[in-house]
Amino acid sequence: MNIRRLKDNISSRLMLAATVFACLLFFSMLIGLYIRARPILSLVPISDLLFSSVWGPSDGKFGFLPFIMGTLWVTGLATIIAVPISLLSSIYLSEYAGNSLRNAVKPLIDLLAGIPSVVYGLWGVLAVVPFIKNTLAPALGVETIGGYGVLAGGIVLSIMVFPIIISVTGEVLRSVTQDMREVSLSLGATKRQTIKHVVLRKARPGIFAAIVLGFSRAFGETMAVLMVVGNVPKVPASVFDPAYPLPALIANTFGEMMSIPLYDSAILLAALMLLIVVLIFNILARMVLIKIEKGVI
Amino acid sequence: MSEIHIEIDNVNAYYNGNHALKNISVKIQKKQITAIIGPSGCGKSTLLKCMNRLIDLTDGVTYSGKILIDNEDIFARKTDIVNIRKKMGLLAQKPIPLPMSIYENIAYGPKIHGTKKKSDLDAIVEKYLKLVGLWEEVKGRLNSPASQLSLGQQQRLCLARGLAVEPEIILCDEPTSALDPVSSQHIEQQLLKLKKDYTIVIVTHNIHQAMRLADYVIHLYLGELVEHGLANEVFENPKEERTRAYINGIFSPDLKIDSEENLKGKMCPYNFVYAKQALHNLEDGKILKIIVDDPLAVTEVPRGMEADGHKVLIVKQINKKDWEIVIQK
Numbered sequence A: 001m002n003i004r005r006l007k008d009n010i011s012s013r014l015m016l017a018a019t020v021f022a023c024l025l026f027f028s029m030l031i032g033l034y035i036r037a038r039p040i041l042s043l044v045p046i047s048d049l050l051f052s053s054v055w056g057p058s059d060g061k062f063g064f065l066p067f068i069m070g071t072l073w074v075t076g077l078a079t080i081i082a083v084p085i086s087l088l089s090s091i092y093l094s095e096y097a098g099n100s101l102r103n104a105v106k107p108l109i110d111l112l113a114g115i116p117s118v119v120y121g122l123w124g125v126l127a128v129v130p131f132i133k134n135t136l137a138p139a140l141g142v143e144t145i146g147g148y149g150v151l152a153g154g155i156v157l158s159i160m161v162f163p164i165i166i167s168v169t170g171e172v173l174r175s176v177t178q179d180m181r182e183v184s185l186s187l188g189a190t191k192r193q194t195i196k197h198v199v200l201r202k203a204r205p206g207i208f209a210a211i212v213l214g215f216s217r218a219f220g221e222t223m224a225v226l227m228v229v230g231n232v233p234k235v236p237a238s239v240f241d242p243a244y245p246l247p248a249l250i251a252n253t254f255g256e257m258m259s260i261p262l263y264d265s266a267i268l269l270a271a272l273m274l275l276i277v278v279l280i281f282n283i284l285a286r287m288v289l290i291k292i293e294k295g296v297i
Numbered sequence B: 001m002s003e004i005h006i007e008i009d010n011v012n013a014y015y016n017g018n019h020a021l022k023n024i025s026v027k028i029q030k031k032q033i034t035a036i037i038g039p040s041g042c043g044k045s046t047l048l049k050c051m052n053r054l055i056d057l058t059d060g061v062t063y064s065g066k067i068l069i070d071n072e073d074i075f076a077r078k079t080d081i082v083n084i085r086k087k088m089g090l091l092a093q094k095p096i097p098l099p100m101s102i103y104e105n106i107a108y109g110p111k112i113h114g115t116k117k118k119s120d121l122d123a124i125v126e127k128y129l130k131l132v133g134l135w136e137e138v139k140g141r142l143n144s145p146a147s148q149l150s151l152g153q154q155q156r157l158c159l160a161r162g163l164a165v166e167p168e169i170i171l172c173d174e175p176t177s178a179l180d181p182v183s184s185q186h187i188e189q190q191l192l193k194l195k196k197d198y199t200i201v202i203v204t205h206n207i208h209q210a211m212r213l214a215d216y217v218i219h220l221y222l223g224e225l226v227e228h229g230l231a232n233e234v235f236e237n238p239k240e241e242r243t244r245a246y247i248n249g250i251f252s253p254d255l256k257i258d259s260e261e262n263l264k265g266k267m268c269p270y271n272f273v274y275a276k277q278a279l280h281n282l283e284d285g286k287i288l289k290i291i292v293d294d295p296l297a298v299t300e301v302p303r304g305m306e307a308d309g310h311k312v313l314i315v316k317q318i319n320k321k322d323w324e325i326v327i328q329k
């Protein structure tokens, strides 16, 4: 066997080994979490865990509903704020803006994606929370606990998912070929009609994937949210209420829970739930994106 | 008697300074087929895109001059280009179905221009699918995605879609270059039929296609208009040496035919068997030309030959029924 073939062989095997290692790591995490969460799963019925809103670890009460709802509220609000704004801006960037503007904005958006989440959290505490406390809440006549709550979390998170949705949507819109636009225009459609009926239609699965990716980032985000949502384990009733999302629960309580029976098992169950949900979202979005790349959709 | 439909007057076009069209002035007759011919890169597509101003979509392009359609200057600032485009159907190089169903592809244009009633749209869809001879093939699956049709069917769908906005002009940019011979023939026949109602401008680098279809010819070379006029005159007796060279160059490619076989009247697969027999008697590298008239042979013989490891050099239609296939062993 000649030396080049040998090298080829070795390097492909190394890469295979690395891939297998990464996959194993992931599965060992999944299995590890499951094993540690099993005590609580075997003692408390799963319906109680998911649908009870009583959280009293020292009394042996582990209702995750406040945390699940907290996560859903904050993530949902963030998505509601982020989706229209980021879709409009990526449509503007890819369909209307000139090349120079597009080239100037792109690195800026990439930069936004790279800012550590604790910085967003600080910005939330220093700017968003006071704004809600001093301006918005009084103007609407609602009570808040110092401005902390779902709204602050939603705003901060939405800004963190902008870059993902904008850049993935931008890619997807650019993958719609120019001749598709030409067809529509040649039939006498205006630019707006062309974008609405043809470009967005063609890009729809990809935009869906972009939103799901953004959503799953928002779902698992910890630090920034934890700093501004108030962290009260109660099911929120409005966006001005505080919330306590799952990642915040894990980050806040891990380490101080060892003395209470089942507490650590409960927290690891929370981690397992997060992991599975984010995993499902990601797989969904990737599947759609891969199909688009292959030209199936 | 002849009437001018499109008047191109001293048009120049530049891509970032690259002079792609040079002082083009030519008149295009109403309800006739005008073929724009010339080697690739000579500006055929650019000229076509000027006529519907799709050229506006290209970055860094500038143009000047006038194009009058029904005496309206489409380059003028005050002209509503959306209305102008409605007058012109476009058939592109490869079929580009819109990302929707067969039905919606046809209904898209009429809907945009204000036809709302379902029954009206149904009638339009049926009328134009029938016009391009696609109705029987697709009437049972109007709601399935247009992308599921074969390429040839897709191109006919695109033709129907363009016709559904009731244009006066059909612009075609090498409309058959992505299609198999049978589908190409189908499109050509459609165009010949449509000529009685529409002005047709077809870009083609296939000179035989131009001969089969065109009433008038425009020959471009490196962005210049070399010659234009009645197709018969240009093809039979070109005034310009460059036109003569172009036509001859394409006519006699440097191929030495070693053997010829007339397989007219032979059905598939016998024509294939005969062709194989003829090849068998030749040495490697030698060239065989066969003439067939069975439409199936036009796709099947080349496919079979390539599967057998021979090289298919030319497949072209030489008259209404006959095709020439040139194969190298």
Ligand SMILES: Nc1ncnc2c1ncn2[C@@H]1O[C@H](COP(=O)(O)OP(=O)(O)O)[C@@H](O)[C@H]1O
Residues within 6 Å of the ligand: B015, B016, B018, B020, B038, B039, B040, B041, B042, B043, B044, B045, B046, B047, B058
């Ligand atoms: N989008 C473009 N940007 C820059 N140059 C172009 C573009 N399209 C065409 N050209 C140039 O303009 C000339 C004419 O092109 P085109 O009209 O497409 O030729 P044809 O259709 O005859 O092959 C060519 O030299 C080509 O390189």
Ligand SMILES: [Mg+2]
Residues within 6 Å of the ligand: B041, B044, B045, B046, B173
């Ligand atoms: Mg071209």
